[in-house]
Amino acid sequence: MALNPFSAEQIIARLQFENPWWVTGSLDGYYQSFKPRLYFNLFYPLVKNTTVHRASVLMGPRRVGKTVMLYHTIQQLILDGVSPQKILYASIETPIYNNIPLDELFTMAKKATGDT
Numbered sequence: 429m430a431l432n433p434f435s436a437e438q439i440i441a442r443l444q445f446e447n448p449w450w451v452t453g454s455l456d457g458y459y460q461s462f463k464p465r466l467y468f469n470l471f472y473p474l475v476k477n478t479t480v481h482r483a484s485v486l487m488g489p490r491r492v493g494k495t496v497m498l499y500h501t502i503q504q505l506i507l508d509g510v511s512p513q514k515i516l517y518a519s520i521e522t523p524i525y526n527n528i529p530l531d532e533l534f535t536m537a538k539k540a541t542g543d544t
Contacts, residue, residue: 432527439524442522446518449502450541452512453512454512456499462493462496468500471501472504495519513541516534
């Protein structure tokens, strides 16, 4: 993490900011007010299926609703009984996460949720 100028405390604070459901247990009303995206019912089962150990990638042009779909997915996971503290959202466009290996980011997220 030597190439990242931010402290672990700053990164953890940013993770907590981007993942308010860790404390509140639900999605912010702002995103709940959006209409579900057209492909939500196709995308969600891919995320929910934990029998296959793989990543689900959501790609598309800017401003088509990818972030809204992700937030709706987070809310549905919570409604389906997934612990909010087990759901991590980290935007790759947030510079604070540059040059942090994924395993270190997960470790910081666990520390942020108290799951150490």
